[in-house]
Amino acid sequence: MDAPFPGGVCGGGESGETLFLIKPGELMLKGDNRPVFMRALRRNLRAMLAGIPHRLEDRHCRIYLHAGPGHAEEAARRLRRFIGISGFARPVACSRDLDAMEEAASRIARACLASGKGPAYKIHVHRADKTYPLDSYAIACEIGSRLGRRFPELKARMKDPAWVLHMEIREQVFSYAFAEEGERGLPVGVAGKGILLLSGGIDSPVAGYLMAKRGLRPTCVYFHSHPYTGPQARKKAETLAGILAGRIGRLDLHIVPFTDIQVKIRERAPSAETTLHSRACMMRIASLLAQRKKANSLVTGESLAQVASQTAESLRYTGSHSSLPVFRPLIGMAKEEIIAIARKIGTFETSILPYEDCCSVFSPRHPLIKPKFDAIRASFERLDIEEDLLRALKAAEVLGFSGETG
Ligand code: ATP
Numbered sequence: 001m002d003a004p005f006p007g008g009v010c011g012g013g014e015s016g017e018t019l020f021l022i023k024p025g026e027l028m029l030k031g032d033n034r035p036v037f038m039r040a041l042r043r044n045l046r047a048m049l050a051g052i053p054h055r056l057e058d059r060h061c062r063i064y065l066h067a068g069p070g071h072a073e074e075a076a077r078r079l080r081r082f083i084g085i086s087g088f089a090r091p092v093a094c095s096r097d098l099d100a101m102e103e104a105a106s107r108i109a110r111a112c113l114a115s116g117k118g119p120a121y122k123i124h125v126h127r128a129d130k131t132y133p134l135d136s137y138a139i140a141c142e143i144g145s146r147l148g149r150r151f152p153e154l155k156a157r158m159k160d161p162a163w164v165l166h167m168e169i170r171e172q173v174f175s176y177a178f179a180e181e182g183e184r185g186l187p188v189g190v191a192g193k194g195i196l197l198l199s200g201g202i203d204s205p206v207a208g209y210l211m212a213k214r215g216l217r218p219t220c221v222y223f224h225s226h227p228y229t230g231p232q233a234r235k236k237a238e239t240l241a242g243i244l245a246g247r248i249g250r251l252d253l254h255i256v257p258f259t260d261i262q263v264k265i266r267e268r269a270p271s272a273e274t275t276l277h278s279r280a281c282m283m284r285i286a287s288l289l290a291q292r293k294k295a296n297s298l299v300t301g302e303s304l305a306q307v308a309s310q311t312a313e314s315l316r317y318t319g320s321h322s323s324l325p326v327f328r329p330l331i332g333m334a335k336e337e338i339i340a341i342a343r344k345i346g347t348f349e350t351s352i353l354p355y356e357d358c359c360s361v362f363s364p365r366h367p368l369i370k371p372k373f374d375a376i377r378a379s380f381e382r383l384d385i386e387e388d389l390l391r392a393l394k395a396a397e398v399l400g401f402s403g404e405t406g
């Protein structure tokens with residue numbers, strides 16, 4: 001059996017498919033936008049389930065996923081990390097007839113008792129179809145007394161039961177005692193597209209993940225300083241993009257050759273300013289890419305005062321190179337909090353691999369911490385670097401990642 005509790009159609013599930021009952025996340029709160037959000041969620045689910053034979057149906061605030069034989073565990077693994085659902089269960093489905101409901105409830109009670117969950121339980125009925133002739137209380141009493149006859153050891157307990165038998169009365173009845181938490185958040189894409197500046201470090205993948213949970217679909221850009229940074233540094237960015245795609249469904253990574261730009265900055269700018277100008281160039285290229293991809297924002301992994309280029313003055317300067325909103329979801333977070341999320345989403349181990357990124361190679365010994373805005377903007381103009389930025393973007397390589405990765 002591939003579920004800890006019985007799933008599939010009551011009475012055998014001879015198709016061999018496993019049924020998942022999926023509860024959408026925050027979109028339930030969004031009134032008029034609901035159909036749009038629901039469509040986005042379905043589209044993302046289909047992308048995330050790539051390679052798994054499945055059928056999706058949705059009715060009245062629930063999505064039904066039928067996963068093909070032998071694919072239930074992989075489907076559950078992907079659902080656990082999928083953004084936009086508040087939870088899912090593998091219910092026993094049966095007709096609305098009380099005898100069939102008793103049968104389904106008994107299968108679940110038997111499994112709970114056999115797995116040592118204890119005899120104290122409670123029935124929670126959700127009568128989604130209000131035309132059903134019995135009300136929730138009457139259904140719970142009826143099923144409770146039938147279960148009591150079949151399993152005399154069971155004890156109904158309203159407060160702190162060992163397990164809860166959920167029965168959802170819809171066009172069929174869906175019963176389960178075990179549900180898994182989902183990632184919650186909004187369906188990725190409903191807030192549009194954002195360009196995620198993805199380095200190989202700890203912070204930027206976390207920033208991308210957090211914004212994806214607010215409905216933003218990231219398109220990633222990585223600035224590569226070959227040969228100053230080796231192929232492993234680039235591979236890190238690719239691996240991280242793959243892990244993010246596993247949660248988001250699909251995404252593209254643009255790898256932009258950045259060496260010529262960094263060399264020019266080093267030749268033409270005072271050494272204390274080089275990191276800030278290279279950040280500025282990243283913002284400008286990301287903005288150009290945003291224009292092409294119809295993205296509405298940029299996302300970075302910056303966190304206030306973490307390094308010299310992340311003071312308020314430095315952020316004012318680098319942010320001034322984009323007319324789009326720059327989302328920095330980590331701005332007020334401590335490093336340990338960021339690391340905890342990186343561990344949870346599975347990016348941490350890759351992020352800490354010891355390959356230098358382009359900025360550590362070109363870092364000045366004494367970077368400016370509080371740049372004077374007008375002075376450093378004037379210094380940027382003297383770089384005369386606009387053409388180089390366009391050329392770099394044109395030379396970018398694009399890799400696509402799907403939900404099967406990660
Ligand atoms: P991270 O852990 O995300 O690398 P960091 O703490 O190392 O961040 P910085 O190196 O100052 O901080 O980078 C700040 C932000 O600039 C990063 O979070 C990322 O969004 C962006 N960034 C830095 N380097 C690159 C790069 N090579 N390619 C793409 N984006 C980059």
Ligand code: MG
Pocket residue numbers: 199200201357359
């Ligand atoms: Mg970094």
